[in-house]
Amino acid sequence: xxxxxxxxxxxxxxxxxxxxxxxxxxxxxxxxxxxxxxxxxxxxxxxxxxxxxxxxxxxxxxxxxxxxxxxxxxxxxxxxxxxxxxxxxxxxxxxxxxxxxxxxxxxxxxxxxxxxxxxxxxxxxxxxxxxxxxxxxxxxxxxxxxxxxxxxxxxxxxxxxxxxxxxxxxxxxxxxxxxxxxxx
Amino acid sequence: xxxxxxxxxxxxxxxxxxxxxxxxxxxxxxxxxxxxxxxxxxxxxxxxxxxxxxxxxxxxxxxxxxxxxxxxxxxxxxxxxxxxxxxxxxxxxxxxxxxxxxxxxxxxxxxxxxxxxxxxxxx
Ligand SMILES: Nc1ncnc2c1ncn2[C@@H]1O[C@H](COP(=O)(O)OP(=O)(O)O)[C@@H](O)[C@H]1O
Ligand code: FES
Ligand SMILES: [Mg+2]
Numbered sequence: 001x002x003x004x005x006x007x008x009x010x011x012x013x014x015x016x017x018x019x020x021x022x023x024x025x026x027x028x029x030x031x032x033x034x035x036x037x038x039x040x041x042x043x044x045x046x047x048x049x050x051x052x053x054x055x056x057x058x059x060x061x062x063x064x065x066x067x068x069x070x071x072x073x074x075x076x077x078x079x080x081x082x083x084x085x086x087x088x089x090x091x092x093x094x095x096x097x098x099x100x101x102x103x104x105x106x107x108x109x110x111x112x113x114x115x116x117x118x119x120x121x122x123x124x125x126x127x128x129x130x131x132x133x134x135x136x137x138x139x140x141x142x143x144x145x146x147x148x149x150x151x152x153x154x155x156x157x158x159x160x161x162x163x164x165x166x167x168x169x170x171x172x173x174x175x176x177x178x179x180x181x182x183x184x
Numbered sequence: 185x186x187x188x189x190x191x192x193x194x195x196x197x198x199x200x201x202x203x204x205x206x207x208x209x210x211x212x213x214x215x216x217x218x219x220x221x222x223x224x225x226x227x228x229x230x231x232x233x234x235x236x237x238x239x240x241x242x243x244x245x246x247x248x249x250x251x252x253x254x255x256x257x258x259x260x261x262x263x264x265x266x267x268x269x270x271x272x273x274x275x276x277x278x279x280x281x282x283x284x285x286x287x288x289x290x291x292x293x294x295x296x297x298x299x300x301x302x303x304x305x306x307x
Contacts, residue, residue, distance in 0.1 A: 006223050013218065017253070071220045121231060125218075125251040152191050156198040161244050163194055170186040 003113020004038065004102075007078055009121065010071040011040050011098055016126055018044025018096065023122070024132045027115060029104070032138050035084075036102040036112065043095040052088050075100055082106035116171035119144065120164060127159035133171075135178060142174035210269050211248050212292055214238075217263040218251035225261035226280070227251075233281035234264070237288045247292055260303060266291055275303045 015023045020042035058068040076086040079100035090096040134143045216231040260277035290296045
């Protein structure tokens with residue numbers, strides 16, 4: 001993928017398909033620590049250890065009972081090629097946490113890209129699911145929690161165009177703040 | 185900074201306009217294929233182009249834009265399906281943002297399928 005934000009969109013859709021009612025996307029960046037970490041967590045159906053193993057390394061297994069997905073392996077590769085790490089923790093009936101950690105300065109680092117667009121599209125396409133998005137840098141952090149927005153909206157749907165425009169601007173303004181006012 | 189007060193104002197306006205778009209059973213649907221291959225092939229800007237064009241033409245109450253999973257034709261991604269109630273589903277292939285205004289105008293507004301962008305024209 002050209003941008004990590006596209007991997008995030010792909011992997012977050014696994015959470016949607018796993019019937020999650022709440023999906024968290026946490027992005028933390030630190031130039032000081034030369035690290036970028038993305039965690040995607042959900043309260044969906046979860047996976048057994050064996051399933052996790054197959055999903056992480058679909059070509060390792062000889063079983064051909066399911067078609068091979070590439071979303072998770074591509075996400076894993078994007079992290080490991082920087083010298084970073086990748087991990088999935090999952091429990092059937094409880095949910096899944098997928099974490100990718102990157103060495104930011106690596107020549108093989110993929111740019112984060114437009115993560116705000118990913119968040120906006122996930123909300124637009126799944127207005128009945130709740131999303132929590134947090135983004136932090138050395139300069140600060142912010143959060144968007146659709147459960148809080150829902151309280152204000154009193155039944156007006158999150159995918160109402162004006163609401164989506166508000167969300168997009170909220171994300172943009174706050175991102176500028178944590179990038180020190182400059183464009184990323 | 186965006187404030188919750190602004191969001192309240194948006195809410196009040198939406199309520200006043202009875203924005204019941206999501207319950208509109210006659211709404212057309214634009215489904216953008218967003219499996220791994222679709223995303224990699226550029227589905228996200230296509231979805232955004234549909235959203236913008238539909239807003240620009242004031243069609244947000246009549247058309248919903250959403251994502252769908254694997255359509256099973258990777259080599260033709262980005263793929264977009266258009267469903268208008270009472271009409272046959274149409275599959276557009278190798279869709280680029282530049283093609284979107286014409287699909288919206290011809291197909292969604294005037295019910296004329298843009299045949300040269302469909303899967304039939306390419307196969
Ligand atoms: N968060 C999750 N919760 C439950 N199952 C998951 C999750 N993430 C991945 N999976 C399982 O792993 C499979 C492979 O995921 P992925 O590599 O993204 O490919 P694909 O989505 O195309 O199947 C999914 O089809 C699903 O069965
Ligand atoms: S994986 Fe490409 S269309 Fe399904
Ligand atoms: Mg996937």
